[in-house]
Amino acid sequence: MKEFINNLKKFRFLFWELVKKDIKLKYRSSVLGVFWTLLEPLLTMIVLTLVFSELLGKGDDNFPVYILCGRLLYGFFSNGTKVALKSVRKHGTMIGKVYVPKYMYPLSAVVSNYIMFVISLIVLVGVMIFEKVKVTACIFQAFVPMLLILVMTMGVGLMLSTFNVFFRDLEYLWTVALMLIMYTCAIFYKVDKIKSASNLWIFKVNPLYSLIVMFRNAVFGRSIMASDGIVCDGYHFWYSLIFSIVVFLLGVLVFWRKQDKFILYV
């Protein structure tokens, strides 16, 4: 344990260098630079609003803001896990040469994406002002889902980066899985449009959906404990809290147990 803390101190600088590198290189050769982070969700929001607002957008909540909330959270989860998945393999040559705490690679990938996610919240604020969404003190509760999604993405990222060392086709499998997760997150539709009660279990088991519901509640001035009409009050909070912590601990465990074998496979 003492060794762990010493190592953390020694390689703290490396961690931030890795984060910085991810962000810097992502937009290095683009003209708009970091504005892409803002433009991309904005464009998706506009397209989805144009296509779906008549069909699926009826309700109390402002539809563009509704879409944007889901889209931003999902976007972070998707990018964060995708980059983390590849991170260990990407630094394979260095793993075989210099001793560096290996968890730095997936965790720095998640953190750099988290920073870009936080920057992209500017778009949400802009659209909320434009659409005149009423904000209450509940907006501060948005920190809860924002923190939980970071913990959850780290856990999933640690697990995926470990498995990807041993199984190279995981990358393609995860792309498919992410698509399924996206469609069950209710990003561009409202769950009360889903009539058939037998399919509603999907929204009870998807932890990312729980996080999005909480985030939307906070944005639209409700308590994060509020129900979405499917489950009881507080369900989404407790479910995503427990899920995030469990998945994080599991990720740490899997990574820690397997990290000594990475060098044999990368």
Next chain:
Amino acid sequence: MEDNNKNPVNFPDKEVLKAPAPKKKKKKKKKLPPKVIVVENLGVRFRIQEQKVDSLKEYFVRLVKRKLNYKEFWALREVNLKIRKGDRVGILGLNGAGKSTLLKCIAGVLKPTEGTVTVKGNIVPLLELGAGFDKDYTGAENIYFYGSMLGYSKAFIKERFNEIVEFSELGSFINVPVKNYSSGMKARLGFSIATVVDPEILILDEVLSVGDAKFRKKSSKKLAKMMKKGVTVLFVSHSSEQVIANCNKAIILDHGHVIASGKAEKICAQYEEMIADKS
């Protein structure tokens, strides 16, 4: 591991005086320098799959067919080594003898299956220089990035930044992305970053042959200076000439076992004989 990077030129003066030439050391034999690397009963076992399974699909197909066979193989077995401060040890051996496995264990990147490796002091590996660079980063950015990988602190790199650039002789190329560098330039930068720290243990894998003749001379000079300061060197080579030129001690590895160790000249002669016998 201790954080020795902040003040790298911190060797006690006595040791610097004590270490320079091997001849002098003989006289002072009563007081041997401290052991910096102790390898005890080291064994590394690899599992080789006859056909490498690295996709989930294949894994399940084989799991169903019950064809997940592994062959076990010891890359190193019962290796014992004691290396003292200031020793320059040549590691000789044919391909597949376990040389790089041994170095990886000492560098701490490979965990041994059995036995222990104790290392005192910071290690700098000079293996495949420039392999850790990010190709889209400029030379200057890579100095910080690569330096942080080697465990340097930000303040330390900042302080030594000019020294690194100067030694690498890259000049204005330092602000060009590394993907546009020639392999010699990459190696020069890698060497300059790795050696700026005055490490206590240096791992060399036939890197003395990088860059053009001029830089080779300069780098050999720098290494010689470091050796004078009492740095411990592990040098991997196939060539006994290079070992004699650079080392005072040597070991021979064969099929994962240390079959001989001692004075460089003696061991190199034995190695030559060994090769002659085999061919």
